[in-house]
Amino acid sequence: MKFAKKLIAVLALVPGLAFAAESGFALEPAPERSDLASLQNGARLFVNHCLNCHSASAMRYNRLRDIGLTEEQIxxxxxxxxxxxxxxxxxxxxxxxxxxxFGAVPPDLSVMARAKASPSGSGADYLYTYLRTFYKDDTRPTGWNNMVVPNVAMPHVMWQEQGVRVAKFADAPNPGVSGNTTHQFVGFQQLSQGTMTQQEFDTATADLVAYLVWMAEPAQDTRKKLGVIVLLFMSLFAFLAWLLNKSYWKEVK
Ligand code: HEC
Known part of the structure; x- marks a missing residue:
């Protein structure tokens, strides 16, 4: 019991573990996009837009055969x-x-989708919200800021697709403390249109996130299939053991 308390206390000190959404910005649920066409589109976006800065060093290119690409296509x-x-x-x-x-080293993205799971949402929800809430902010060195990770060092890499947006904040009185105000986000304002509509951008981001989720555990399909086979084998084995047991004890009776 004491140990459990200590463990909880220690875990609470690890930043980002309990509350991955540091800003408290509400995460939006990532749409389910797990068909092969979505994963392939996500892989393409990932290679073209993310690998310039990030690695995915637990991932081999030819593993992309698992999402239906041929070696030639890869x-x-x-x-x-x-x-x-x-x-x-x-x-x-x-x-x-x-x-x-950038003032920060881009983290390896191999298992990012698993690392970002938290009580506020799945890793997919985190990434989906993060990648869609960049906004222009001239006070930042890169010219960009983000709702999920305030003052992030990463620039908005898909701004041409999403278009340029600014975030609107309003000062509201803080109900807890008199004379104190809070800085509240009220919405985005679109400054220029991107090459995609908002709907297209959301879908593209959902594909990219689906790919990141798949990459964090590319073996999950195999693992699930294997689980079923193992269970079948165990039931067959249990049956055989039962038959064997019965025939042994027949002599004793
Ligand atoms: C121009 C370089 C660059 C590119 C391109 C880039 N990133 Fe990043 N990324 C960074 C940097 C730098 C950080 C570290 C940010 C920080 O610590 O403030 C980062 C951090 C992140 C994080 C962690 C955010 C967090 O919660 O702390 C994720 C997730 C991420 N990037 C995803 C992506 C994805 C997906 C793409 C492709 C669409 C991408 N990045 C493209 C530079 C880049």
């Missing part, structure tokens, strides 16, 4: 010239450069 559409189809999804950006340019 080679022709998703590989940068220096990469091999059996190689890991690494990034060309050096951590030191990233630190100098």
């Amino acid at each position: 080679k022709n559409n998703l590989l940068f010239t220096q990469d091999k189809v059996g190689g890991m999804m690494t990034t060309a950006m050096r951590p030191d450069d990233a630190k100098a340019w």
